[in-house]
Amino acid sequence: MTASAEPTESKGGLSALRNGVAVLRAFSTERPLLGVTEIAEQTGMHKSSVSRLLAALEDEGMLDRDTDSRKYRLGLGLVTLAGPILGEMDVRRAARPVLRALRDQTDETAALMVWSNDESVCVEQEPSRRLIKHSTPLGIGYRTALSASVMAFMSSIPTPAALDLLETGRLTLADNDPVGHRRYLDRVREQADRGWFVNDRATAIDEVGVAALVHDYRGDVAGAVLVAAPSYRVTAQEIDDFGHAVKAAADEVAQRLGFAEQS
Numbered sequence: 001m002t003a004s005a006e007p008t009e010s011k012g013g014l015s016a017l018r019n020g021v022a023v024l025r026a027f028s029t030e031r032p033l034l035g036v037t038e039i040a041e042q043t044g045m046h047k048s049s050v051s052r053l054l055a056a057l058e059d060e061g062m063l064d065r066d067t068d069s070r071k072y073r074l075g076l077g078l079v080t081l082a083g084p085i086l087g088e089m090d091v092r093r094a095a096r097p098v099l100r101a102l103r104d105q106t107d108e109t110a111a112l113m114v115w116s117n118d119e120s121v122c123v124e125q126e127p128s129r130r131l132i133k134h135s136t137p138l139g140i141g142y143r144t145a146l147s148a149s150v151m152a153f154m155s156s157i158p159t160p161a162a163l164d165l166l167e168t169g170r171l172t173l174a175d176n177d178p179v180g181h182r183r184y185l186d187r188v189r190e191q192a193d194r195g196w197f198v199n200d201r202a203t204a205i206d207e208v209g210v211a212a213l214v215h216d217y218r219g220d221v222a223g224a225v226l227v228a229a230p231s232y233r234v235t236a237q238e239i240d241d242f243g244h245a246v247k248a249a250a251d252e253v254a255q256r257l258g259f260a261e262q263s
Helices: 002-025 036-043 047-059 077-087 090-106 148-154 159-167 178-194 236-256
Strands: 063-065 072-074 109-116 119-126 197-200 207-215 221-230
Touching: 002 036, 002 047, 036 047, 047 063, 090 109, 090 119, 090 221, 090 236, 109 148, 119 148, 119 221, 148 178, 148 197, 148 207, 148 221, 159 178, 178 197, 197 236, 207 236, 221 236
Parallel strands: none
Antiparallel strands: 063 072, 109 119, 109 221, 197 207, 207 221
């Protein structure tokens, strides 16, 4: 009897695990605060199931509850869980002093992004010291096609795979048709020729982002350096200045990783 019950228990545990992961994945940069109803709609689960999962995830520190709205946000427990992996990422160690210098040079937030599971994820950050700033929370992933770091990573992805990301909706793009997809990739290639990628209020009216790719000693893409700033205080000339600064910072991180650019 015990033996026959084991598969059922195992299946139930696996299902609960998958449901818990689905709840965590419902959160995004665009929707950092979610309630039971919103999560139920996104995941297709019953509200009662969602409520139980939210309570369990909150107990484990994976979620925090906002005191005002009573909605949930991702918790610091996720950063703790990811700590051993993040600590082994050489690109993070190589980037830390460079990000600090870039933050001091631009007076804006500097971050290191990596490409994981079809999204650009922040793994290191040096926040601006200014009172009003844009920050990129650790562990948060971006799937908006016009984000500066997403465009940077898309420039390194072969065209068929890049088109598949757009056509399947894994990356979001307002101009979501075959012509729009091709136009987007042309835009990415143009920016790649320059060496850095600009999101000038394309994803949010109040934000400017500039990114450049980092390569490792094999020449593979290891990440992207990003500067993010409130758009109201950034001029066209400063965006260009950020581009040069970000490209230089990305190249410095690459050199620290042993990358030697072919002449």
